[in-house]
Amino acid sequence: MGSIVDELEAILAPGQVDTGEVPLRRYAVDQAPVIDFQLPLAVVFPESVADVQSVVKACADSGVAIVPRGAGTGVSGGAHATANCIILSLERMDRILALSPDDETAVVEPGVVNAVLNEAAAEHGLMYAPDPASFRSSTIGGNVATNAGGLRCAKYGVTRDSVLALDVVLADGSLIHTGHQTFKGVAGYDLTGLFVGSEGTLGIVVGITVRLKYLPREVHTVAAFYPDFRLAAAGVLAVGRARVQPAIMELLDGGTLAQLDDIHGSDLTARGKSLLLVQTDGFGAAAEAEVVRRVLRDGGATVTTEASAEAERLVELRRHSRGTEVDDEYRVGEDVAVPRSRLVDYVAALEAMAAGQQVHLKVVAHAGDGNLHPTFWIDRQGPDVEPGAMDRLQVALDESITAALAMGGTITGEHGIGQYKLRWLGQEQPEAVRELQRRIKDLFDPAGVLNPGKAI
């Protein structure tokens, strides 16, 4: 019997199986820190559902692991190669199969880029709501794998809330369809919801039916600068108490403002030590923005009075506030969420941790959801770091997780567990809950070939 690579090359067409050193290295990792670098046996590019089924069958027969991958923009290592694996890149399955304006639904292949679907929907006054920061490059399949969030979630929900039905190739190569083409449907167990967020460990998603929402005709954006990060966090609660539901409510700390100034030549740091960006949309956008301005001013903010064009530019900057940075072992971005009432406390705790461990900290937050992305990092001088700095970074990271959990939070609001966050999962979920998930995994993938060592 030949190798799995030979077998896959025999099954697929020329150009669908790549074993070149450069692509193997490139596809070996996503954007998460790498803790166990492995080179895949091959990168495989299916172009149809049948291709995926054939590849899964061949790998299952050979006991070769399959690591599915969208655009590789994940930040938890869900698409990192593992030992004896192929990377199954779904990027060529990128067709929008249907878009029904009256049904307000679309059916897409997993490799469709989020922004591409949104452009197609916009022609009909519709949008696909979940908008992770990576929306210009990340795929719907990848978004489904991680149950991705984004900026608009507080109002419009996360990926799971927009997914109606899935086509999934199971570990034995068979194809099933879950869910319903209608907005509502409660026939049987929610298999669709089970696959969403399962990071390719239960099956390979090869088709996605999504619900679209109405593209708001009116959008108002308010930029509120604060002298202090905690005051800005308090502003989030003030907007909530006014019972206004913004589409976007982003919180940026001083470190993030400084970084944006560096990259874009803006003057944000001159205007405040923290920024709260609030976007309202829909028919009530103007009235809602007026309430938002009032309550934020009352809470000590300097609120722009000009037209919202400048504030909108700030939202665009915020969307790119990750910049081109990629996390590594010296710089780790977190994704905790806490109940909204604990935002102020948690922000204070983060600042104390960074000071205590003498590491750098910057924080952005989808504050409407209580979902924070603190990034801790340490300086490097050439290849070296200061002695002890690495340990202090790890202590700060661990402290930030422990504090979030103590406040009733979670270790991942929207990025997923992947590979990198497994070390903390046991702190959030007791053994009984983890064992139940292992048994579900065994049920779907008894041989353990689907993205092993991830998610649970």
Place this chain on the structure above:
Amino acid sequence: MGSIVDELEAILAPGQVDTGEVPLRRYAVDQAPVIDFQLPLAVVFPESVADVQSVVKACADSGVAIVPRGAGTGVSGGAHATANCIILSLERMDRILALSPDDETAVVEPGVVNAVLNEAAAEHGLMYAPDPASFRSSTIGGNVATNAGGLRCAKYGVTRDSVLALDVVLADGSLIHTGHQTFKGVAGYDLTGLFVGSEGTLGIVVGITVRLKYLPREVHTVAAFYPDFRLAAAGVLAVGRARVQPAIMELLDGGTLAQLDDIHGSDLTARGKSLLLVQTDGFGAAAEAEVVRRVLRDGGATVTTEASAEAERLVELRRHSRGTEVDDEYRVGEDVAVPRSRLVDYVAALEAMAAGQQVHLKVVAHAGDGNLHPTFWIDRQGPDVEPGAMDRLQVALDESITAALAMGGTITGEHGIGQYKLRWLGQEQPEAVRELQRRIKDLFDPAGVLNPGKAI
């Protein structure tokens, strides 16, 4: 060894185990047609999580089935007694354990009545969004069991969208906590979503953390009367094309209007042959209602110009349009959903089926979701029905299901499969999908004691 009743009486306090003939009969069924009447061995009223754990353990040890029950308002037979079972009524576990206005969450026991939670939330300007027609009596636990919908779903989502976390007693009596207290959280598989809608077949839900939404300060209601049901259905699409998202969009046919007139002495039938009720809410409610009025008038409707007070009264009537009727073998309410673009076609098909089979038909629809509740019925004269009528009723029911599925619909939008709809589930879900669900059921409940013969 004594009987399970003796055992349960020994475990629980006096008054928690009822074996009286009248309660046994009363708790033997919910509001669905009964196809296999069974008397339970006892009705058991746990008052704590520990009570539920003890009862589950005792029943599991004795191989006695457990049928969990909220208020018994289900219409699919999910709470019908089965052979050798106890009814586990969760109605006494009715405390709101926490309600955090800043977190916009509440933690409730399963027996809390939907309307009671809404009253408590309203004091803080908040609401629990899912509003099944039974909201005045149905419980949050029952709503979770069926993933209940309601009138406000098109805008605010179904039960699953409002549930953040669950406490669940498993089939071995152990207790787990799933989900997260935060709005977002993607750690591990979505066990919470798996339990929601599983009709008590995977575990007994004993605690529910829900997300609350903002109670809209402004509500506008538009009542549009049409000369024809299909024109009214087309009005639903017209509102969608105007990209206005109403909170409520209810469609009532002539039969429903006549029934409301009968019960309430209203004059609806004099005003049109069909009624579309549209409610907009939030800061943009007035502007949205103005657009709705315009597009509905353009589509041939007579739209009330008066203040929305009268229209609001109509929404209240609609909420009670099931009246006090309980389905039985002569009168069956359906719960299909179709993609929105097929609403007009489906309504036409229903009218043709009723005419063809000479059975009565009335239809109400949560039209924003494409979720229709057609009711077919036949006349009785005393205990007798016309020869052949029963068969024709069954043919009409089967046709309505087949037509909905052929249009890409589902056999249940929000009521659940329960016991009554199992006969049609195979038409919607192929064997592979059903087998996967059976295996999940086996994983959670290997002895098959949790509400056997329901949901899948």
